[in-house]
Amino acid sequence: xxxxxxxxxxxxxxxxxxxxxxxxxxxxxxxxxxxxxxxxxxxxxxxxxxxxxxxxxxxxxxxxxxxxxxxxxxxxxxxxxxxxxxxxx
Numbered sequence: 001x002x003x004x005x006x007x008x009x010x011x012x013x014x015x016x017x018x019x020x021x022x023x024x025x026x027x028x029x030x031x032x033x034x035x036x037x038x039x040x041x042x043x044x045x046x047x048x049x050x051x052x053x054x055x056x057x058x059x060x061x062x063x064x065x066x067x068x069x070x071x072x073x074x075x076x077x078x079x080x081x082x083x084x085x086x087x088x089x
Contacts, residue, residue, distance in 0.1 A: 001047065001066055008055065008077045015052045015059075017066075017073050033063055055086055062089035 005018040027040035036053040
């Protein structure tokens with residue numbers, strides 16, 4: 001699935017990956033995989049966003065939906081920020 005937007009907020013050290021259909025009020029269920037990985041779904045169970053916190057410390061991509069998309073987004077952010085790879089898994 002191709003994301004519609006990838007946004008990194010350096011102040012909160014958070015990465016948001018939004019997929020088609022994402023938008024205000026669309027999320028009806030948030031799955032907290034752990035304290036730093038959250039996944040939002042719409043009423044039909046379709047993935048609409050992935051939010052990753054504490055990105056600069058590294059992110060475990062195992063268990064995330066769309067791991068290739070997440071890996072690409074993380075690699076892009078790491079390159080833009082001048083970090084070594086932050087991808088784990």
